[in-house]
Amino acid sequence: MLFEWPEIEGQPWEERLAEWFEGSGCDALVYAGGGHDPVRYAQVRLPVVTASAGKEVDYRRFEEWVEYYKANKVKAIHMGFLTMRRRSGQNWVQFERVPSEPRMPTGEAILRGFGIRDRRLSDEQLLGAKFQVAQGIQLRQVVEFRDQQWSSAPNLPMTQTSGFLRVHDLTPDVAEFVMKLDGRARLGELVESLVHEASAPRERVQAECLSLVRKLLEQDFLREVQ
Secondary structure, three states: OEEEEEEEOOOOHHHHHHHHOOOOOEEEEEEEEEEEOHHHHHHHHHHHHOOOOOHHHHHHHHHHHHHHHHHOOEEEEEEEEEEEEEOOOOOOEEEEEOOOOOEOOOHHHHHHHHHHHHOOOOHHHHHOOEEEEOOOOEEOOOEEEEOOEEEEOOOEEEEOOOEOOOEEEEOHHHHHHHHOOEEEEEHHHHHHHHHHHOOOOHHHHHHHHHHHHHHHHHOOOEEEEO
């Protein structure tokens, strides 16, 4: 479903939106795209939903919309799309900002999103599993001309070429670790190797690797190898 929703002053939009799904018996994945401040929204939407009735009437309608938003403390109006799935048990709602319009079709990516959240792996399960980067993922090195010379950008964007077209910026060290996720070694083995190379405590290295892998799994950059 494509939809729009208002953000009210003093209340996070995620909190207000979560109330919509209470008691629905459904899990929900909500993908938030762009948005407008109320004045800009009225300017954009009025010509779409009403036929022009002359400058005077159009301006009065515009003023009515803006006054309505002010009276109801509307801070912004967001737009996005959502998928709901009926399921018994404790339901959940997940929010994600998507930077651009997805590349269709997205059905498989959405199904994987539900699947990853259904099967939440413990630290031990993650360390014992093998992962590989998803097909079509690109790791881009950006070289920029600045101050009369060429220099490499500090981060390497990892981008999806299908589905939600997400972008995840990686430092060179983290990118090197991600490139080792090729489905051959268990995550625990890769972490162990990194601990020997890094001048940092094991607990910190392992925690950061687990956090990274969880995030990349949820965002569909990684696949678990069975």
